[in-house]
Amino acid sequence: MTGKNDEIIKLVGGLVGLGLLLAVIQSCGTNQLVSAPFPTQPVAEEPNTTATTAVSESGVLSIRANGEDFVRTGFMSKDGWRIKFKHVYVTLSEVTAYQTDPAYDPEKSKELVANEKVNLPPTPTIDLALGDETAEPILVAETKAPAGQYNALSWKVVKPIDGPAQGYPLVLKGTATKDGQTIPFTLKFDQELAYVCGEFVGKERKGLLKAGDRADLEVTLHFDHLLGNAESPLTDDLNKGALGFAPLAALAKNGKLDVDQAALKQGLSAANYKQLIGLLPSLGHTGEGHCREILVKS
């Protein structure tokens, strides 16, 4: 009888020990950092909209586009060319603002599910190079919208059917100068792009629209990604990924560079052309906030 009791005691002891072992493992886990929860969201073909929002619960939502000082005042490319832009034509389409909860994270979620969705009216081609360093970002569109926190934004860059950049979603015009040589350039890209972004990340917080008030969101394009930035070390990832201007300068004829995407494909090495086109999706941001980027197939 005593032996049987001993067996029971030992068996119970073993089970208790294993239980405590699990408890210790769990307690160790709680002392570690855990990643923030952003589960993949299911596909939402048509996010919910609030069609019956009362006027008193609405405000005005504006969308602005910003090429930053890189296009307004110029910059030095990673290979020492002083770049000044005269015009940076961009044609945006299907600009849409969203209220998402949980917040959409383009680096973790492929699909965006919105509680509220606001489509902005169509807009003509805009010139991001307008104004100086004190200029406000270009007003793209504005519309009445239900109050709330707009923490996601999507848009496309498309071929305009008319205007100064007819047929080209993105046109860069300006001058590049190095060692006393100045090359006027016109780069015309026919690659269409699409972006789905999370919340604006910048000096201020944007997108909180209160009833009867105004709020804005920003389409931000980082042109230093194409040519690099001499103010950053060459070892910086931005510069390591950027093409620089030298390969483009080599295509100049009679001191000028005026090329479309087909001419770039023909003139650049295969590696440089692939690099340049591969950089186009990385232009789109909302402030410093990243986007899910899509190269639209023609």
Added chain:
Amino acid sequence: MKPGMIVIMIGLVLAGMSEQAIAHSVLLKHQSVQALEIQANYDSGEPMKNAQVTVYAPNTQQPWLKGSTNDRGYFAFVPDRTQPGTWSVKVRSEGHGNIINIPLVATSTASIDSASDKNMATEQGTLEPVTASSAVGFTPLQKAIMATAVIWGFMGTALFFQRRQA
């Protein structure tokens, strides 16, 4: 590393002050509170050192708190327990930035039995990340007892099977 891409991780920690007594009738008290700890890295794994941190309370546009990460990219703060909802923490450095949203909900006082200051918890409620594990600390003594129990348990199990075979 992709330009501008950063990785922010969040942890839940318990922060507190130890009780001390110093001269000139200075009285010090301590309490344990739940803090949120942010870890900001570039996606290369490099910490965002001394990055600018801005904390926003739920549904607000004005910063609730400003600060900066330490040399290892860490920043910790104690959210206002009276403001449940989604807290946002923005981290920026040299043109790179990201924002993390942390849902906090009010919970019953029963869930914080381990807190040393139950009165405060009862008055103010408590907040905890919805999906983060609750952080309950163990003292070294508790851990030693648990480790001993585990070892004893293994030995008991081994002896049990050994005896049956005999």
